[in-house]
Each structure stands twice: as structure tokens, then as C-alpha cells.
Amino acid sequence: MNTRLYWKNRIPFFLLNVLCMLALSFFLFATGSSPDTVLFIVLVWLLLLLLCTAVSCHLRRKELDRLLHITEQLKRRCLIADVMKQPPRAEDQVYRQILRLSEKSMLEEIAGIERERTDYREYIEQWIHEIKTPITAMRLLCENNRTPFTKELLAQLEKTDRYTEQALYYARSEHTEKDFVVREITLCDVIHQAVTDNKYLLMQNHMTVDVEESGLTVFADEKWLRFILNQLIANAVKYRRDDSVQSASPAIRFHMERRDGTVRLSLSDNGIGIPAGDLPRIFDKGFTGQNGRSRQGSTGLGLYLCRRLCDKLEIGLEAHSPAVSGSGRLPFPDAPNTGTTIILSFYVNHFISQVQE
């Protein structure tokens, strides 16, 4: 509270007091009091007036500062009107009433928007489930009639499916806790599933896939992890190196290891890599960077979703370019300064491990 303003607001009150003082002085003079007595009374009056105002200013300031402090501490500040006590002063009660009214109308508005959003999200989820029926039918048709033509179609269907999944997970990523089953899963199995999901994409682009055999298990949600891997594989294919100068074919390598209480899954490719300047921002929403601008079909959504899901699943996510390897051995010894490595690190839950042992 501004003290100076508080005193300024008291000016009419002081003026009234001065008027009263004058009136009293006249009366006392008229009834024959000595000037000393009048002066004494006026001085005492003034002193009491200033003292009272100073004390009430201090008290009021303390009270209001406390209220301000509480408001700042609140997570949802709009709820202050419900938190504060009913103030004793009449004006303050009106202000509180006003606060409550505005709070109520805002909450109603928010609820309306939330309802709309939920409706929209449910519609999107519904739509995605429905679009999956024709995709399934098309896949079956293609697989039952295998020709070079249907193989092209299958690759396109894979892509369609990946984009629909992306939309589904985008819609769901806000409410992960609803859709979350953490179980012990074998990393290798999930990788193989993700590779199978992108089979035609990988085969058409002549990608070499190398999955190191490993029995390492992690605690995570299988469906979400598979989605993350799908996005990463699609990126590795999209940003592959196509120049015929390089003798080695484009490749993806999966490596798993246990280190410092984490299980690390690294996915390396020998593609075009990521410029050092872009590296810190690749997980940002809508960021496409130099690579994205030079190629079509970059939305800046895939990696953003990966980071968001990893945050919710508490999986560490880091990107390195050129490709690196934890075990000291380069993933692509014949092309040491190329490619990208994405590392997912899963925390080993010591409690669960101990219980199991």
C-alpha cells in the first residue's frame, strides 16, 4: 500500500478536523478560556489525530500486504476471493463481492472452453478410430494381393497410419495419466515392433537396420514407447544421405546398454546430421531448422511430441550430431563425422528391482 496516497486520501478528514478545531477554539475564546488552554487542547487534538492515523495506516498496510502476499503465493490467483476472510469494512465487502462475481464469470467461461476442447478431443479420437477401419481394410487388401503396386500402396498406408497416430497422441498427450500402463517390457521387442511398423518405408529406401540383441528390460508404457520410436525411425529415413558418392547405404543402428543406474537406448543413423546451431532447439514445437527447410514435409511436430511424451514417461531424451556411441565404438566407423544419435535413457527403478530379486 502506498503510504503517501493513504495520507493524501485523508485530507478531507484532516480539513474537517481543522474546521472543528477552529470552531472549538472560537467557542472556548468566547466562553473566556485563556489562549494557553486553547493552544494546549488544539495541540493534544492534533497529536492524537496524527497518532491515530499513523497507527491505522500501519495496521491497514500490514493487513493488505498480507492479503497481497497470499495472492502471490496462490497457484490459482483467481480464487483469492474464496480464500480471503470476509472483511469487516462495508466498502471492502463490496470489493470482495465484485471479485467473486468476476471470478465466477471467468470460471464459467473457462469451463465452457474446456468443455468445447474435450468435445473436440473426443471427436478427434473418435475420428481416428474410425479412419483406422478403412486403413485396416486397405492394408489387408494390399497384403492379400501382393504386387509391386500394392507394395507402394502399403508404404503410403504406413505413412498415413503414422500421421494418424501422431494426431492421436497429440490429442492425448495432455491427459497421459488416463492412458498409461507402465509394465516391464523388453526393449528389443518394442524396437522390432517399431521396425515392423515401418517395414515398407525402410525397405523402399534401402535402409539397413541393425538391432543389437539384448535382453535388457525397462519399465515403461509399451504403446507410447513404440510411438516415440516410430517417429525417430521416420526421421532417420527422412534425413538419410542419398548421395551416390558415399559407398555405404543409409543405415539405422539400435544399441542398448546399462550405465549409471539407467538403461540407455541409442538410435544412430548415418544421415545428414543436424547443424550444431539447430541442435538445442530440435525438440521445440514447430521448429524445422535448416534440414527441415531444405526438405518437404517437415512439421516440427514429431520430435516435439517425442519430448513431451518422454517428459511424461520420465525418459531422458538427448540428441547428438555427429553420431556418438556410449561404448567408445563409433556406430559408423567408415563415416565418423556424420549422422545423428538419439539417446533415450530409462531410469532403473531400484525398488522394483530389489523386490524382484
Next chain:
Amino acid sequence: MPPYKIMIVEDDPLIRSQLQTLLNGNGYVTLTPDPLADIADAVKDRQPHLLLLDIRLPGESGFSLCSKIRTFSGLPIIFVTSCNTDMDELNSILLGGDAFITKPYNTAILLAKINALLKRHYACGQEESLTWQGAVLHPESSRLEYQGRQAELTKNELKILVFLFRHAGRICSRSDLIDHLWDNQLYVDDNALSVNINRIREKLSAIGLDDFIKTRHRQGYTI
């Protein structure tokens, strides 16, 4: 062993007929009752070995059907659905489903699940083996036998031979072979396939099977 009967409960007619084609092509007999009819009765009547059950059906949901069927039969049930929420997956396990596959499914994964479930439920002790022109392939122990002589096979070689034996007498294109290998988690390319085929031919020659795998120019391989 008579062919296994698989019942498909699916409301989309195209998916139903295509699933039928797929499963028939892989040596299963299929039953496709009308999804609006009484499925539990149909299961009782026709005694399928396995049930492919959609969760979203026009009449009764797949979940309630499953619990109904579980009251009188323990046959393996695979849930097939397009809504892949974890609640559904959990429900399907709680209600006694044996597997849960989401649409759009990879046919290789679907077939592998069906095969594994049938094997587990109706296990017949003897080892499965494939025979063609006197050569006997034992997939379980990864061996090829011919006139008393044996050759040990690697994982890649075995998968290639299994595919060729299953399509014995027919021409298998290189891309179909590569497709099959990818479905079995062996990610080989064209060159690697040639290398593997050559290695198999050497092993076959060593046990007296010369020119067993024939190359058809521009078409593929055949045995």
C-alpha cells in the same frame, strides 16, 4: 492334424472377407457368423479353435461377448480393435482375452500371434517338420536332413528355407522373401539375400543336394 477353425467376429464386411482370404491362404478354416447373430451360440455350435473378436460391434460389445463365452469355453480369444486405450487392453486381459491387437495390424504379427496361441493351446508333442523331395526341414532344431545326412542352419538360412518349403513348387520372388524375413525380424537387403542363398546352396551341396534351389531369372527362387 486337421486344419484349425478360426471364427472371425467383425462388423466391417470388407475386413471380414479379407481376413478370411488371409487366413484361408495360411491353411486355416474360417467361420464368419453374422456379428448381429448370437455369437455365444455360434461358438457353442461350431466349436472353433480360436476366436478373433472385434470390441466395437453393432450389437453386444466384444467384452461382454467374451465374458459370456468364458462361462463355457476356454478357447483362445484375440481381441482386435481400433481403440487402443490402455483401459481396453486391461479390460481385455481381465475378461479372459489371450491377446490384444490394434488396427491397422501387421498381418505377419497377427498370424504369428494366432500360430503361437494355437500351439500353446493345442500343443501336439511331436516336432513340426517340412518335407519336399526327400529333404526334411526341422524348424525347431534348425536342421535340414537328406538321406541320413544333416546340415545345421543359421537363423537367416532357416527362415529362407522355411519360406521356400512352405511355397514348394512355386516361384518365390526376391522381394517376397525379403518381406518374409523382415516380418521375422531379420532386416536383410537384396545383397545379403544373395549371400545367404549362396551359403545355403553350399551347405546343401555338402549333404548331397545339388541344385535344390533353382534361380528363375528375373522372377526369383523355387525348390
